[in-house]
Amino acid sequence: MSLFEVQVMIENKAGMNDPEGDTILNDLVLKGHHGAVKKIRSAKMLKFQINSTTKQAAESAVKKICDDLRIYNPMVSKVTFSAKSI
């Protein structure tokens, strides 16, 4: 068994509005003359440290936890997982 870090990124599905990202874009970034920026989407990241045998096993174990406990809301959120050994 080794220790892995699994990063879980939760963001709104495409098409869902994201008032936080919009506010950061319109009321901060674009007011700072960074006109090249076209879009900002906010997200929440959770980092799980978990004992597992492989990266894949760590990722699927965390995915199961997130599904079982509704860590993200499947109606509005999309979630991505990425594991690395630490």
Add this chain to the structure above:
Amino acid sequence: MKVGVVVFPGSNCDRDMYHVLGDVFKLDVKYFWHEDKLPKNLDAVVLPGGFSYGDRLRAGVIAAHSPVISDVKKMADKGLPVLGVCNGFQILVESELLPGVLLKNTSLNFMCQWTELIVKNNKTPFTSKFKIGQKIPIPIANGEGRYYIDKENLDKLKKNNQIVFQYGSNINDSVFDIAGICNKEGNVVGMMPHPERAVEPEINPKDCTPSNMIFQSLIATIGARK
């Protein structure tokens, strides 16, 4: 007539609800800690407003895993009245007793203001005394009160007459101006506004009669059941 008020860590409208049920409507009301079992002789249960677990992760999601929720689900399955107000509504959707989700308000602000509800379904235990289209002046107080449901499930809500309250105007970009819904059977109702803050004239500058009718409907329902 026994009604339970569930207290989660971070509930803050539990005492208001207890006061209204017990002192105003003279019901036999009891608090139940979120780790408690609910007794079998309970006639109805209310999940009050507040900030369970400080709204960590998402409003209501951690409380939705509380031990008491399995007993709330049993009561819901038996057809007994279950009411979730504000954070209680958020807990009901996160525990999948009701469909949809409550998202952060578009303004990103905590919204605390008087609103007007329109009754769309008078077949629930909390609306049986209303006429369809009747208006209720009532306050909201929430940061995550924007109801969202995808189109397919919104169509189901409409088809099954599950939309209980709509806002009189678009105050927070809730889908279809939804302020409250019920389950398919109608006995589980969730609403973002706070009826317990609107039943007494001392704290209601508008008209407290309609908010009273929410609780009078419950009393009539429980009474009729016995």
